[in-house]
Amino acid sequence: MKKFLLLVSVLFFSQNLFSQISLLYPNGGETFIAGITETIRWTANATTSVQIDYSIDNGVSWTTITPATSPDVLFYDWTVPNNLSTTCLVKITDITNGATSDVSDLVFTIADSSPNPITLVTPNGGEYFVAGTTETIRWYATSITYVNLDYSTDNGLSWININSGISSMFPIYNWEIPSTPSASCLVRVSDFNNETNFDLSDGLFTIEENIASTLTLTYPNGGEIFYNGSQQDITWLSSNVGSVNLYFSPDRGLNWYSIASDIPASMGSFTSTVNAASTTNALVRVSDAANAARFDESDSVFTIIDTTKNTIIVSSPNGGENWQSGSTQYLAWTNTNMTGNVNIDYTTDNGTTWLTVATDLPAMYPSFMWTVPNTPSTSCKIKVYDASDASVFDESNSVFTITTSATGGVVAHYNFNGDANDGTGNGHDGTVNGAQLVADRFSNPNSAYSFPNPSRIAVPHSPELNFAGGKFTFTVW
Structure with missing residues (x-):
């Protein structure tokens, strides 16, 4: 079976930094009665005030309804004037940027109530x-x-x-x-x-007839990483659906922006160019063009990386993990255009306060081995940020859990990242004798020791390290 792919390039996932305004009502074909209050409605992707005008001559001249609306309100109650016409339009304009406006798609009518009650x-x-x-x-x-x-x-x-x-x-x-x-x-x-x-x-x-119809988004469906400027396919499965509309959200569904409209559902795919700011909370929605209540969305969020800007994306921990205090866990992230250093913090109260994990780590080595502290909590997150610009950061998408060690905890832990000090804070620091610092298996410099013969790391005696007759675990990686 031959498969045909129709490539259509559009601005995909557009999240314009400037205001975008779309008039919803009236948008053409309505009949308003003079003296009756109608609600003008619109959408905007930025908090802005708008000026509202109307025309009774198909846009040749305009009369102001209101010079400015409240910036957070997307509707205006208009008492329809007694200016009867069948060629009326409404126009909304961003008062801070007159070039941004929208007009009714078609004319509507203002009628007198007296001829017909x-x-x-x-x-x-x-x-x-x-x-x-x-x-x-x-x-x-x-x-x-x-x-x-x-x-x-x-x-x-x-x-x-x-x-x-x-x-x-x-x-x-x-x-x-x-x-x-x-x-x-x-x-x-x-x-x-x-x-x-x-x-x-x-x-x-x-x-x-209400024939059983189905519509299922298959891609992107969560976990993907897309780069700004790349072309990506949106795919879906459908049954008894004529055409579909596609939408994008950069913020877990709080706001939605149109990708394309009235695509034949039988195509099953649509190719678009990613054009969005970096986000780890992206979603795509496909909806029936004839029935917006029939739709499907990405099952979970995916990531968009704007390669034109410095970006950091935390990949681990990213929510749902259960880490035991005293255990060793790898913190991991990806970054774009980062040439300096990064800092790492963690929180046990979902971001109300942050504690330092590490500072001035080379951004080119996007991982860090962390000894989980004894701070049990179910509201933990990790944050990685640019050491020279804290506004460039990312944190775990959801909280993870730190639990208290069931076996009494780690007595000593040696990261070997520059020295042989005990990472638990218990004071069992070692002395390096002949061992040489080298890169670890992740190519992180000075993060492991090589032991030429003879060489050793000596740890002073301590009663806490006396395991005679007891049970203990010794781990090397």
């Missing part, structure tokens, strides 16, 4: 509903107390009642979509006491 808002045409799901019917009604709701599957030739005598005090109705598949559907809202007063959907919408 009832106006159906949604569904108003173009929607895609799935049988068994719940969708919202919205309308406006002036001087009408109760309404009837009906729907049609044959473009209005016949009507089926949804509900009757519904209060217009709260003009919203949650409609469970029936199992009546059709691409020629309409909804009608009418005055309960005078059915000649009514409004219906401006265009047709679709109801489809």
Whole structure:
């Protein structure tokens, strides 16, 4: 079987350092009634204030709604003016960067409430509903107390009642979509006491059967390391899904940014160029373009390394480990563009306070042999940072555990990293006689001893080292 791969290069995982704004509502096709309050909504990838304007002549001229919104609010309640038009637009603009703005994709309508006392808002045409799901019917009604709701599957030739005598005090109705598949559907809202007063959907919408659909992201699915500028495939498996949208999060799903939209689900893969700042908390999401509630994400986070900047990524411990006090464990990390030294700290309270492990270690040797201290805790982390710039750092993604030794602990420990001192702090320091410092098996300089004949390391006698008649373990690596 031949396999075809469609390569499409886009800006993948884009996390722009500058503000990006996207207007969500109104975005075209809506009908607003003069004097009614509507909520303008948008998204932004940075905390910013925006200016909001509207146009009734398809953007030829603009009138300001508000010169500045609160920086942390992504909506604005707008009382629709009595400027009737079928060619209206809304525009939002970053007040600190006028070049960053977004406008409604299509025109919407501002209508007078007096000609028709009832106006159906949604569904108003173009929607895609799935049988068994719940969708919202919205309308406006002036001087009408109760309404009837009906729907049609044959473009209005016949009507089926949804509900009757519904209060217009709260003009919203949650409609469970029936199992009546059709691409020629309409909804009608009418005055309960005078059915000649009514409004219906401006265009047709679709109801489809709730066929079992599946969507599974297969790559990246957690643990991968990608480099900025590299091309990577996003892959997925799907069943009964038409097209998909792809998204990227740099912060474990707190924020999501679009990668690409309306990709045929049958492709099963999409090739993109990584363009993001360094992060150890990256995720990818694939969602059904017709039903955003159907989606899948990376099972766990993956890493992106920006090779244009100094970066440090801690790989061990990275969360979930259980280390015994007195044991020897390797701390490991990767770094990019680092030419100086790094420092290592650890915490037993999830980062509230930090204690020194080691300082001024050559960054080119990204590992360190650590004698775990007797500080039992379930909230431990390791942090590695640039010795000359503490803002360049990384720490364990999650906490690990330090437990008390069940066998009484280590009596003496010799790292041999420059001397023969006892790393436990028990004072059993040795004296080097003829042994020579060499690189260890990880190529770390001056981190092991070679013993030409004759040579030795002598440790003074101590009652604590008297194991006569007892049990002990002697380990060499």
